[in-house]
Amino acid sequence: MEGKPEILFSKTVIEGRVRELAGRISGEYAGKNLLIVGVLKGAFVFMADLVRGLDIPCRVDFVRLASYGAGSTSSGKVRITKDLETDIAGRHVLVVEDIVDTGLTLAWLVETLRQRQPASLRVCVFLDKSQRRQVPFTADYVGFTIPDAFVVGYGLDFNEDFRFLPDVCVLREIA
Numbered sequence: 001m002e003g004k005p006e007i008l009f010s011k012t013v014i015e016g017r018v019r020e021l022a023g024r025i026s027g028e029y030a031g032k033n034l035l036i037v038g039v040l041k042g043a044f045v046f047m048a049d050l051v052r053g054l055d056i057p058c059r060v061d062f063v064r065l066a067s068y069g070a071g072s073t074s075s076g077k078v079r080i081t082k083d084l085e086t087d088i089a090g091r092h093v094l095v096v097e098d099i100v101d102t103g104l105t106l107a108w109l110v111e112t113l114r115q116r117q118p119a120s121l122r123v124c125v126f127l128d129k130s131q132r133r134q135v136p137f138t139a140d141y142v143g144f145t146i147p148d149a150f151v152v153g154y155g156l157d158f159n160e161d162f163r164f165l166p167d168v169c170v171l172r173e174i175a
Helices: 011-028 044-053 104-114
Strands: 006-009 034-040 058-066 079-082 092-100 120-128 141-145 168-170
Touching: 006 011, 011 044, 011 141, 034 044, 044 058, 044 092, 058 104, 092 104, 104 120
Parallel strands: 034 058, 034 092, 092 120, 120 141
Antiparallel strands: 006 168, 058 079
16 A cells, blocks of 8 residues: 555544434433444444443444455455354344445345344444445444545454554555
8 A cells, every 4th residue: 555544534523423323322222222233343443432432231242244355345245254142032233333335244234133033123334335335225323424435444444454543544545
């Protein structure tokens, strides 16, 4: 990669938006037994901040999916590499994901989880890249809508690099 990544959303802007989402989620799930399911690895930073921002009790679990391999575009084939440890039948489930672009991965995950009969199932994505949608998919909660650019930071990576960046940045050139 040439040069420094260009900041799309600063740490301060991200913090404000995550607080807004946490407030909305807290209100909508008040009095419910909420299970937050993070999609590893990219969503871990967003999910941690979101959970800390909630003012309702919740439990957490994780699922890990593979669809990208070592490239910058999805292969289109999704598989679970780490499944949930929690039975979600009858639970209110909120899936937390870093980014939705083609919609293939999240549509597949939502369908897979629905078969496990949760009481409710919603999705919260940090970033929505709707221009790249290949299947219809609309998240219930969206942090930011972004243009068709490859982004890293705040948990998002390119070949496992850049997750540590506190801002969301655009990679203009990928080597």
